[in-house]
Amino acid sequence: QKEVEQNSGPLSVPEGAIASLNxxxxxxxxxxxxWYRQYSGKSPELIMSxxxxxxxxxxxxxxxxxxxxxxxxxxxxDSQPSDSATYLCAxxxxxxxxxxxxxxxxxxxxx
Amino acid sequence: GAxxxxxxxxxxxxxxxxxxxxCRSLDFQATTMFWYRQFPKKSLMLMAxxxxxxxxxxxxxxxxxxxxxxxxxxTLSTLTVTSAHPEDSSFYICSARYHRGEGGYTFGSGTRLxxx
Numbered sequence: 444q445k446e447v448e449q450n451s452g453p454l455s456v457p458e459g460a461i462a463s464l465n466x467x468x469x470x471x472x473x474x475x476x477x478w479y480r481q482y483s484g485k486s487p488e489l490i491m492s493x494x495x496x497x498x499x500x501x502x503x504x505x506x507x508x509x510x511x512x513x514x515x516x517x518x519x520x521d522s523q524p525s526d527s528a529t530y531l532c533a534x535x536x537x538x539x540x541x542x543x544x545x546x547x548x549x550x551x552x553x554x
Numbered sequence: 555g556a557x558x559x560x561x562x563x564x565x566x567x568x569x570x571x572x573x574x575x576x577c578r579s580l581d582f583q584a585t586t587m588f589w590y591r592q593f594p595k596k597s598l599m600l601m602a603x604x605x606x607x608x609x610x611x612x613x614x615x616x617x618x619x620x621x622x623x624x625x626x627x628x629t630l631s632t633l634t635v636t637s638a639h640p641e642d643s644s645f646y647i648c649s650a651r652y653h654r655g656e657g658g659y660t661f662g663s664g665t666r667l668x669x670x
Contacts, residue, residue: 485663
């Protein structure tokens with residue numbers, strides 16, 4: 444069974460700090476990886492997608508992928524209270540196969 | 555781009571009645587849509603995969619006769635909760651895969667269903 448593991452948290456960081464969110468996956472053949480942010484009572488919104496090993500940066504967000512270790516992470520620099528949400532890791536095997544979501548990590552940024 | 559419009563956003567219905575939820579892809583064609591439900595403080599649970607022009611594929615434990623899915627066109631998928639009961643109260647969200655730009659899955663805004 445394909446699994447995506449995340450620590451449910453909550454992860455608390457002070458405002459301005461770096462928040463580090465981690466995710467591991469079991470399907471070694473996975474090809475596409477996504478990070479979503481979900482505010483309470485709202486639907487998920489895409490933050491980052493990453494497809495190859497290494498880092499990918501977009502503003503304050505950096506996604507990191509290590510396929511050998513089956514590990515993907517999301518770094519949020521200069522964390523803001525508005526970043527407080529649940530962050531979902533999603534892994535897609537490739538092609539049109541359905542994606543698997545992790546349980547999500549709740550992030551709390553303390554002012 | 556890659557917007558999925560979901561309606562209604564909130565619905566309250568009486569036990570025993572049916573409720574239809576619509577999802578439309580506004581600026582791309584979605585041959586496949588995914589339907590999820592989410593209970594408070596829980597993760598997304600995939601209910602079924604909706605395929606345009608063919609029968610939906612349901613996940614284990616999801617009653618296909620209770621959750622009717624229709625995907626009649628490349629831009630519209632519907633989920634009908636039949637004979638709703640209070641335990642069906644949940645947050646229902648649709649999603650579609652798009653391949654332009656960075657790609658990814660875009661979600662509808664969700665439907666909060668309350669069965670009284």
